[in-house]
Amino acid sequence: MDALAIAAGDGYVAGAYIVFLTLILSYLAIMAYKLSRIEREVVEIADIVEGRDRPVEAKPARAKEPVA
């Protein structure tokens, strides 16, 4: 009878700890998704900045050609 009671109690204890773990993991998963979105935006902005800088860098290189 005691063994049965402990076995039933085990389920509740495991349930409580699993709930806690699930909660924390869900939170971390949502945060990880948000971080990946931030990463995508950083890449997007870096591409925009690179696209802006490219023509400015190209001009002096052309000017040097006749001298050589």
Added chain:
Amino acid sequence: MLTTGFALAFFYAPVDADQGIIQKIFYVHVPLAIVALCGFVAGGIFGAMHLRTRDARWDMRSYVVIHLSIVLAVGVLITGSIWARASWGQWFVWDEPMLVVFLIVFLLYATYQPLRFSIEDREKQARYASVFAVTAGAFVPLCFGAVRMAENLTHPQAATMTTSGPASVTTTFLVSLVGMGLLFVTLCKYEMASKNATAKLRSLRRRLAGDDDFVSTAGRSAAPQL
């Protein structure tokens, strides 16, 4: 730290003579509850700092702390219900003041996000949310203090666990509590870093697009903007 606390709960702390193995739920339930309630109070303090300094970073801190405390409060209610079912045979007992007060506090804070979302003006949103955080933050210790000072309770007290139990129970409880506190602080810093990065990105986008012709693509949000 938290893993150590849980390991101690299962392998070091003795099985309670009265409640049996279900008492081990307390090593997750009680630290969760204490940290969540402290988070609500901390949210009130940060809200007061925001009202005093008008610095948006305090509003951000208040928002993050309250947001995380609500998540932990969900855990408190579920683990508490599991314990109540195992111990009392019912998922929720309406004549138990501690449970009802915690539910009221949870429902009160559940309105925090909709309140923020309902206010479009960012300045007003931050100010009203801070007022809410201060009022509700003061309400928390008041409520639980009143319940503690009231009649004898059937709900087990955290103080009984730490003072009247064996040393192994006290040690395990304290390790779990410190671990939960550290987890809370870590997750807060994680969310703050994410929010700050989002704010910086938005500001960069604005600068790239030119301040005058920038049209924000972000919709209405409950989260504060720096």
